Amino acid sequence: MPGMPTVNLSLGARSYTVHVENNSLDSVGYLTGRLRLSGKAAVISDSNVYPLYGDKVIQSLTDAGYSTSLHVFEAGEASKNLSTVEQIVNEMVAEGHDRSSFVVALGGGVVGDMAGFIASIYYRGIPFIQIPTTVMAQVDSSVGGKTAVDIAGGKNLIGAFHQPALVVADPTTLLSLPPRVLREGMAEMVKHAAIRKPHMLHPLHRLADEIDLGFTLNTIERLPSIIAENIAIKARIVEEDERETRGVRAYLNLGHTLGHGIEASVPYGELLHGEVVSLGLRGALWLSRKYCGLSERAEREVLDTLAALELPLTLPEGVEVERALKFTASDKKFSGGSIRFVLLAAPGEPVLSEEVTPEDLAAAMQLLTTPVTR
Amino acid sequence: MPGMPTVNLSLGARSYTVHVENNSLDSVGYLTGRLRLSGKAAVISDSNVYPLYGDKVIQSLTDAGYSTSLHVFEAGEASKNLSTVEQIVNEMVAEGHDRSSFVVALGGGVVGDMAGFIASIYYRGIPFIQIPTTVMAQVDSSVGGKTAVDIAGGKNLIGAFHQPALVVADPTTLLSLPPRVLREGMAEMVKHAAIRKPHMLHPLHRLADEIDLGFTLNTIERLPSIIAENIAIKARIVEEDERETRGVRAYLNLGHTLGHGIEASVPYGELLHGEVVSLGLRGALWLSRKYCGLSERAEREVLDTLAALELPLTLPEGVEVERALKFTASDKKFSGGSIRFVLLAAPGEPVLSEEVTPEDLAAAMQLLTTPVTR
Numbered sequence: 001m002p003g004m005p006t007v008n009l010s011l012g013a014r015s016y017t018v019h020v021e022n023n024s025l026d027s028v029g030y031l032t033g034r035l036r037l038s039g040k041a042a043v044i045s046d047s048n049v050y051p052l053y054g055d056k057v058i059q060s061l062t063d064a065g066y067s068t069s070l071h072v073f074e075a076g077e078a079s080k081n082l083s084t085v086e087q088i089v090n091e092m093v094a095e096g097h098d099r100s101s102f103v104v105a106l107g108g109g110v111v112g113d114m115a116g117f118i119a120s121i122y123y124r125g126i127p128f129i130q131i132p133t134t135v136m137a138q139v140d141s142s143v144g145g146k147t148a149v150d151i152a153g154g155k156n157l158i159g160a161f162h163q164p165a166l167v168v169a170d171p172t173t174l175l176s177l178p179p180r181v182l183r184e185g186m187a188e189m190v191k192h193a194a195i196r197k198p199h200m201l202h203p204l205h206r207l208a209d210e211i212d213l214g215f216t217l218n219t220i221e222r223l224p225s226i227i228a229e230n231i232a233i234k235a236r237i238v239e240e241d242e243r244e245t246r247g248v249r250a251y252l253n254l255g256h257t258l259g260h261g262i263e264a265s266v267p268y269g270e271l272l273h274g275e276v277v278s279l280g281l282r283g284a285l286w287l288s289r290k291y292c293g294l295s296e297r298a299e300r301e302v303l304d305t306l307a308a309l310e311l312p313l314t315l316p317e318g319v320e321v322e323r324a325l326k327f328t329a330s331d332k333k334f335s336g337g338s339i340r341f342v343l344l345a346a347p348g349e350p351v352l353s354e355e356v357t358p359e360d361l362a363a364a365m366q367l368l369t370t371p372v373t374r
Numbered sequence: 375m376p377g378m379p380t381v382n383l384s385l386g387a388r389s390y391t392v393h394v395e396n397n398s399l400d401s402v403g404y405l406t407g408r409l410r411l412s413g414k415a416a417v418i419s420d421s422n423v424y425p426l427y428g429d430k431v432i433q434s435l436t437d438a439g440y441s442t443s444l445h446v447f448e449a450g451e452a453s454k455n456l457s458t459v460e461q462i463v464n465e466m467v468a469e470g471h472d473r474s475s476f477v478v479a480l481g482g483g484v485v486g487d488m489a490g491f492i493a494s495i496y497y498r499g500i501p502f503i504q505i506p507t508t509v510m511a512q513v514d515s516s517v518g519g520k521t522a523v524d525i526a527g528g529k530n531l532i533g534a535f536h537q538p539a540l541v542v543a544d545p546t547t548l549l550s551l552p553p554r555v556l557r558e559g560m561a562e563m564v565k566h567a568a569i570r571k572p573h574m575l576h577p578l579h580r581l582a583d584e585i586d587l588g589f590t591l592n593t594i595e596r597l598p599s600i601i602a603e604n605i606a607i608k609a610r611i612v613e614e615d616e617r618e619t620r621g622v623r624a625y626l627n628l629g630h631t632l633g634h635g636i637e638a639s640v641p642y643g644e645l646l647h648g649e650v651v652s653l654g655l656r657g658a659l660w661l662s663r664k665y666c667g668l669s670e671r672a673e674r675e676v677l678d679t680l681a682a683l684e685l686p687l688t689l690p691e692g693v694e695v696e697r698a699l700k701f702t703a704s705d706k707k708f709s710g711g712s713i714r715f716v717l718l719a720a721p722g723e724p725v726l727s728e729e730v731t732p733e734d735l736a737a738a739m740q741l742l743t744t745p746v747t748r
Contacts, residue, residue, distance in 0.1 A: 086456050121532040
């Protein structure tokens with residue numbers, strides 16, 4: 001497929017390719033066949049995504065000679081737990097899957113996280129393929145090998161690093177997303193641009209206008225390259241620091257410390273992940289101006305892009321500053337008492353700071369109660 | 375500690391040492407302190423082992439400056455499931471464990487399997503230390519990084535390869551084991567000797583006499599070196615084939631194919647794992663004479679050692695040949711329809727055979743209904 005954008009992740013024996021192409025769901029079987037996967041496929045999806053794309057993916061795998069089994073769970077974060085894992089694993093055993101089988105994760109972040117985790121523990125680990133169908137999943141969660149499920153004690157507290165064997169991203173799947181879900185995913189694209197490729201803010205800004213009206217054909221044709229370029233930002237970071245032990249992968253948490261605090265302080269689902277990242281980005285950039293001299297102009301460029309995408313920059317009604325701060329302080333990024341906070345010294349130049357104090361966090365959270373000034 | 379037997383596993387970044395020393399439970403804190411572990415310790419044990427050695431291990435960790443939390447579950451394979459995993463993980467979250475924490479597995483195979491699995495998934499993987507307190511756990515399950523729990527669909531069907539950061543084996547813990555548990559663990563020692571160091575059969579034979587009477591002081595002093603030498607057999611194999619992808623690690627399954635079938639055909643716990651391995655070894659050696667010329671003398675030397683240890687060589691009442699065969703054929707070692715069976719060409723020389731037919735398995739299982747002839 002000449003000209004199809006691909007992103008390669010060089011991770012030694014765990015290397016893989018992200019294929020980004022419009023209408024590539026039809027090619028899943030072909031692309032899988034080029035890997036050394038000979039066993040059966042366990043397709044894992046949710047009740048929202050399976051009706052849209054399930055038949056197409058299964059047909060493609062069948063045409064390529066694979067036998068498949070299907071495992072669909074109720075859509076939503078509430079399903080991302082060990083009970084669902086156990087249920088699907090038992091289904092897979094009953095379907096005769098063994099260590100030669102592989103998992104196909106078809107859906108958004110919840111599907112990818114859970115199906116990836118299942119693949120990481122089934123017979124102590126079998127390969128899996130990611131087919132992400134949301135912006136968030138395509139540019140962020142499907143790439144990098146982080147898998148997880150939730151427990152009573154918190155979100156994503158158990159999981160594994162398990163890299164996929166292949167990622168197939170079809171940008172046309174994004175066209176059926178509700179506008180709010182499309183927008184929230186773009187918050188991570190803005191974050192990627194801010195930490196590594198600030199020149200990408202402009203095309204993201206341009207996309208904003210089309211979200212409500214519908215993308216033009218011209219835009220749809222450009223989507224694969226925009227998405228692939230954004231994925232490549234994360235891919236290079238994951239290559240440098242696969243297991244988040246060297247500090248580099250932590251740059252991807254820009255905006256996430258305050259964001260997680262806000263997210264955890266409200267009932268789950270009230271604010272989407274990308275929405276709290278947008279809020280967290282505003283707070284982090286403000287602190288970046290204080291601690292590492294980020295220019296007002298650079299800050300404004302990011303905030304303008306988020307605003308154009310209609311992502312929130314002030315705390316919505318119902319979010320309490322004190323409560324959000326309490327959840328921020330218990331965020332798992334804080335270890336041993338000191339706070340490692342990602343700041344932006346300049347566009348494309350993130351830094352890990354230990355200078356940020358609890359008082360700074362409180363001031364940044366307070367800032368989010370006030371409108372952005374011009 | 376000069377003279378203390380240690381076994382080193384060279385696995386790149388995952389290398390570690392097995393310390394084998396009498397009364398070494400007191401040294402757990404000291405040995406842990408030599409690793410780069412700075413966080414809190416989550417000690418996981420069961421209701422049998424904790425009352426015997428828990429205080430000693432926790433005291434040792436506390437003396438070395440570690441803060442600890444304690445997680446004790448009801449002893450027995452029935453606890454080795456995802457419910458117990460989730461319960462302990464939630465306890466760990468409540469105790470404030472984060473990605474800097476580590477797990478200490480204190481007990482036999484069930485504790486090691488489950489605590490190791492918890493360590494492999496907590497915050498996507500934290501270090502763990504094995505403190506095995508049975509023969510089986512010391513010479514076999516604590517070394518090599520296989521962790522697992524059971525699901526409805528079968529035993530050990532989910533898990534992870536997660537190498538410990540340290541193994542501390544105290545042979546004096548074996549002195550309090552019931553004789554039957556001591557004997558069954560020695561079946562794996564006999565298996566190790568058969569596949570790599572046949573000269574070790576003689577000292578194992580000598581130990582047999584002392585099991586009921588109690589070990590002499592002289593024997594107790596020799597236990598660490600006997601156990602360390604046996605562990606080293608498995609260690610070298612794991613180094614060659616960490617993830618069981620090259621065939622070498624499969625040698626450790628000598629006797630296990632028929633053994634697993636017998637084990638699964640009776641209510642769990644009726645026969646101990648080492649007991650079915652003993653039966654499986656007899657069947658495998660008989661097939662080895664047929665297919666790869668194992669001498670009668672070599673076969674007899676292994677069987678004599680097993681007999682001296684009072685391990686079963688004929689099917690106990692209640693085991694049905696047909697039923698055991700049915701479970702043998704569905705054993706997960708059989709993939710893609712062909713049977714990979716471990717045979718012994720000569721003492722110390724295992725081979726992987728695909729020649730063994732279902733009829734052979736039936737004949738070998740039938741053999742186990744007849745007494746060993748001389």
